[in-house]
Amino acid sequence: MRPVSRWIIYLTLVVALLCHLFPWGGRGIILRPVFMFVVLLYWLLRSPHLCNIGTAWFAGLLVDLATGSLLGQHALSFTLAAFVGVSYQRRLVLFNAWHLMGYVFLIFLLERVLLLLLKLFAGNENPGWHFFLPILTGILLWQSMIFVFGTITRPKSR
Amino acid sequence: MLKGVHQKLEPQQSPAFFVRGASPFSRMMLYSALSIVMMAADARWNYLSTVRQAFIGALHPLEMLANAPSNWVRDTKKYFTAHNQLVQENYLLKQQAFEHQVMLQRLSTIQAENIHLRSLLNGNLPIQPKAILGEISHTGRDPFSNVVVVNRGSSHGIKPGQAVVDSKGVIGQVTRVFPYSSEVTLVIDKQLSIPIQIERNQLRAIAFGEGNNTLDIPYLPANVDIRVGDKLVTSGIDGIYPAGLAVATVTKIQQNPESPFAKIISTPVAEVTNHLQLLLLELPEVKESEIKPHEPEAKETAAKAVEKAPAKQKDKKTHASR
Incomplete structure (x- = not known):
């Protein structure tokens, strides 16, 4: 695992924001992954000295502004989920690919549950089970992130 | 130069086992508190709202960039x-225009x-509202909110509270x-x-x-x-929606013996998902302070309006002339 440049991280986060801004329409929108959180979690688990809970908070704020939801909603859910993610970050070296995927799945789930709770408290209607579909597409995006930028777990050869 | 920056930022080559800074818990508490304060403030x-407006304004170039591929595909x-499709459409539109002209004469x-x-x-x-033609640029970035975003803004003279309609009926209100x-x-x-x-019995x-x-x-x-199938049109008493626009059709009526009220469900007639064009109706000349789209008092006025409903024949005129 090579150390990464700070600029690569910011560039990918900007690309993720662009994906949020993309004019999504039709039925497929319920499948849309939370791009920002997937990219963020990857960098958070890989190099937490460059991308940490503060970055998560700021990224969440940008998503809030871009989606027009209550300011701080995504920021809070990203912050809390990133905290759980980063707390076990040092143990990830011992994980294999499947364990890692399960771990990431749980954190995505946590992010969704937190956001759902915040939305319900803010007075939105119950969105139903579709709300959790982005987790699955998020996992796919996660795997492609690993494919492009390299794995987080221990290399196979050792 | 960049390389020097990296070396300063990454004292170790190992992936951050020892460089951790403040503990994650304290960071989490700080940022959670910040977001809770922001949510309350919002x-x-x-x-x-001014922060949001400034941000969306600054984001406009980025938005254009994101919109570019789909616009390109559409163009x-x-x-x-195909040629024959255009001919067919032209024929249909001419027919429609003719029919509408006959209706307009009357x-x-x-x-x-x-x-x-x-x-x-x-x-x-009666008030004759002016209208601005707009186009739906996307159906909201949050799929679970009932919002569409239109490509007309404050630079085109749009104000919050304006009613929005399409060719079938009322879509909603600018918020x-x-x-x-x-x-x-x-x-x-x-x-x-x-x-x-x-529509049937006013x-x-x-x-x-x-x-x-x-x-x-x-x-x-x-x-x-x-009855099921009844058409609901705007009554015009709020001064925002002009009277007589189609809103919805009644699809279901449930009578619960335990409740003195009927549960009446209706579905809107406007086809937000099918069309791109819509009209933003200008607000009538009323004092700004009287128009507030998100008012919790709306429910109270609703209850009052229903109380008055039996006496509707008498006070109808006064309401209409307001």
Whole structure:
């Protein structure tokens, strides 16, 4: 695992924001992954000295502004989920690919549950089970992130 | 130069086992507190609307960049539309225009007659709202909110509170205005209510959005004269929606023996998902302070309106002339 440049991280986060801004329409929108959180979690688990809970908070704020939801909603859910993610970050070296995927799945789930709770408290209607579909597409995006930028777990050869 | 920066930032080559800074817990507490304060500031006091507007304005170039591929696809599709399709469409549109012209001829005489009659009765003349044509740029970035974003904003003279309609009926109301775009909340949203009238018997009521593509008409007695298939049109008493626009059709009526009220469900007629074009109606000349789209008092006025409903024949005139 090579150390990464700070600029690569910011560039990918900007690309993720662009994906949020993309004019999504039709039925497929319920499948849309939370791009920002997937990219963020990857960098958070890989190099937490460059991308940490503060970055998560700021990224969440940008998503809030871009989606027009209550300011701080995504920021809070990203912050809390990133905290759980980063707390076990040092143990990830011992994980294999499947364990890692399960771990990431749980954190995505946590992010969704937190956001759902915040939305319900803010007075939105119950969105139903579709709300959790982005987790699955998020996992796919996660795997492609690993494919492009390299794995987080221990290399196979050792 | 960049390389030097990296070396300063990454004292170790190993992936951050020892460089951790403040503990994650304290960071989490700090940022959570910050976001909770922001949520409160946004939801309770609306302090941050200017921040949001400035951000959306600054984001406009990035948005254009994100929109570019789909616009490009749409334009090329338009270019390659088949010839016979265009001919067919042209034929249909001509036919439609002819029919509408015949109808319009009758409308102008009826309108003249109506104005004359109103002046005989010393009533106020009906308001003729102006409208701005807009296009839906996307159906909201949050798939679970009942919002569409339109490509007309404060630079085109859009104000919050304006009514939005399409060729079939009422879509909703402008709730947030940004420099180059504005956010339209659909009538099915929980926060929106709309004064309606049943076309068949002129019964006035207020419909509330329910989410899930339905409207609810609460506070009507169980024996109310509403049938499935009844058309709901705007009553015009709020001064925002002009009278007579189609809103919804009644799809379901449930009578619960335990409740004195009927549960009346209706679905909106406007086709937000099918069309791109819509009209933003200009607000009538009322004091700004009187128009507040998200008012919790709406429910109270609804209850009052229903209380008055039995005496509707008497006070109808006063309401219409308001």
